[in-house]
Amino acid sequence: MAPSPTQKTIVVGAGPVGCLAALYAATRGEDVEIYELRGDLRDPSVTPLNFTKSINLALSERGINAMRHANRPGLLDSILRDTIPMHGRMIHSASSSGQPTEESQAYDAHGRFIRAADRGALNARLLDELETMPNVKFFFHHKLAGADFKRKRAWFEHKSASNAETRETMREIEVKFDFLVGADGAHSSVRYHLMKYTRMDYKQSYIDTLWCEFHIPPLTTFTDPEFRLSPHHLHIWPGNTFMFIAIPSTDKSFTCTLFLQSSKFAELDEKPETIEEFFRANFPGVTPNLITPADLISQYKSNPHLPLISITCTPYHYTDAAVILGDAAHAMVPFYGQGMNAGLEDVRVLYSHLDAHKDRAVALEAYTTERTPDAAAISAMAQANYKEMSADVKSTVYLARKRVEEW
Numbered sequence: 001m002a003p004s005p006t007q008k009t010i011v012v013g014a015g016p017v018g019c020l021a022a023l024y025a026a027t028r029g030e031d032v033e034i035y036e037l038r039g040d041l042r043d044p045s046v047t048p049l050n051f052t053k054s055i056n057l058a059l060s061e062r063g064i065n066a067m068r069h070a071n072r073p074g075l076l077d078s079i080l081r082d083t084i085p086m087h088g089r090m091i092h093s094a095s096s097s098g099q100p101t102e103e104s105q106a107y108d109a110h111g112r113f114i115r116a117a118d119r120g121a122l123n124a125r126l127l128d129e130l131e132t133m134p135n136v137k138f139f140f141h142h143k144l145a146g147a148d149f150k151r152k153r154a155w156f157e158h159k160s161a162s163n164a165e166t167r168e169t170m171r172e173i174e175v176k177f178d179f180l181v182g183a184d185g186a187h188s189s190v191r192y193h194l195m196k197y198t199r200m201d202y203k204q205s206y207i208d209t210l211w212c213e214f215h216i217p218p219l220t221t222f223t224d225p226e227f228r229l230s231p232h233h234l235h236i237w238p239g240n241t242f243m244f245i246a247i248p249s250t251d252k253s254f255t256c257t258l259f260l261q262s263s264k265f266a267e268l269d270e271k272p273e274t275i276e277e278f279f280r281a282n283f284p285g286v287t288p289n290l291i292t293p294a295d296l297i298s299q300y301k302s303n304p305h306l307p308l309i310s311i312t313c314t315p316y317h318y319t320d321a322a323v324i325l326g327d328a329a330h331a332m333v334p335f336y337g338q339g340m341n342a343g344l345e346d347v348r349v350l351y352s353h354l355d356a357h358k359d360r361a362v363a364l365e366a367y368t369t370e371r372t373p374d375a376a377a378i379s380a381m382a383q384a385n386y387k388e389m390s391a392d393v394k395s396t397v398y399l400a401r402k403r404v405e406e407w
């Protein structure tokens with residue numbers, strides 16, 4: 001019997017989810033081509049996200065297990081080496097005399113923890129691994145422009161890297177595929193084209209909270225830089241309907257995020273001189289202790305104030321031709337720290353079905369059936385966790401203080 005021809009899988013999007021999907025496909029001997037809108041994020045001149053080089057994420061067992069199942073010796077260890085265990089959350093508040101206080105709340109009675117990870121570093125490590133595989137080809141600066149899922153063809157606009165801004169250099173190429181994996185993020189083009197082929201239910205919503213990134217630098221009074229806060233916690237300054245959080249980085253700084261209603265951002269935009277007072281009143285100890293008032297204001301002004309989108313849709317696939325994974329299928333608000341983790345888990349679940357069924361169409365149907373309710377559940381939990389993080393975490397602090405005061 002003639003051997004079956006090698007399958008060609010194309011992956012659209014070289015973010016963490018696309019890269020892991022490419023690894024799974026390549027490990028199974030398929031010819032893999034990865035098409036990415038932006039440049040190679042390992043190139044220091046490339047900004048891989050809309051606004052910044054990277055963001056700090058909470059990496060949990062859900063995502064770790066998916067990378068473990070890629071079965072690439074040494075890969076997971078090398079990724080975890082660059083992460084920082086966070087054993088609990090640290091709730092920041094103020095005593096009745098206005099002094100900053102901290103309360104550590106462990107995540108798990110058995111000592112299990114989540115990890116602070118740099119999205120860019122994790123993504124780069126997956127790209128490094130893919131580069132070692134002879135059956136993987138990269139196509140950076142290639143934007144999916146169209147797809148015919150019946151004829152299994154996709155079209156990409158390609159700009160040369162040196163002329164990335166000039167439209168004159170744009171060329172369109174046609175690519176044939178056996179299987180297309182769409183991992184091109186929340187504003188997915190693959191999803192858009194898939195909708196023309198399948199009766200996809202789709203819902204997109206924004207919450208009335210924007211986010212803005214801040215940075216707490218390391219303490220450099222001594223020869224070696226030091227963390228200014230406990231490195232093994234996710235730090236939260238709850239504000240009831242808004243919050244400030246800080247996640248440790250391996251360079252001993254913290255990447256912080258202010259989550260705040262759009263109307264409140266508008267008020268601060270109008271009166272930047274009130275930003276320091278707003279922080280002093282709501283996030284005890286942040287300024288001047290961790291971020292100087294001047295830095296606070298300049299970071300507030302220079303870093304964008306970005307929206308938070310939730311997307312639910314189903315089905316995720318069309319026949320045996322294509323599937324969407326990660327944010328392309330289920331972008332969610334970040335309050336449960338599970339967006340990327342769930343996307344990585346998509347890859348593990350998808351390939352468990354592809355391994356179990358000879359017929360890819362059957363496997364993709366089984367994937368959609370299993371994954372749709374799971375993604376909806378985790379997205380709903382992420383929405384609900386905003387209240388937990390911004391308000392409910394305080395209750396233990398309040399209760400404890402009240403008890404002490406009553407005593």
Ligand code: FAD
Pocket residue numbers: 012013014015016017018035036037038048055056057058059142143144145183184185186187188189190211257325326327328334336337338339340341342343
């Ligand atoms: P993306 O990371 O969006 O990657 C998509 C890729 O596709 C990009 O490289 C893009 O350039 C490319 N692309 C887009 N369009 C095209 C096109 N037309 N053609 C070719 N390529 C294209 N998740 C967690 O698990 N834990 C956390 O703690 C966490 N915190 C977060 C905090 C914030 C503030 C935010 C905003 C998100 C957070 N997330 C977190 C979510 C996480 O960032 C996303 O879920 C994750 O990045 C999704 O990965 P992805 O690979 O599916 O998509």
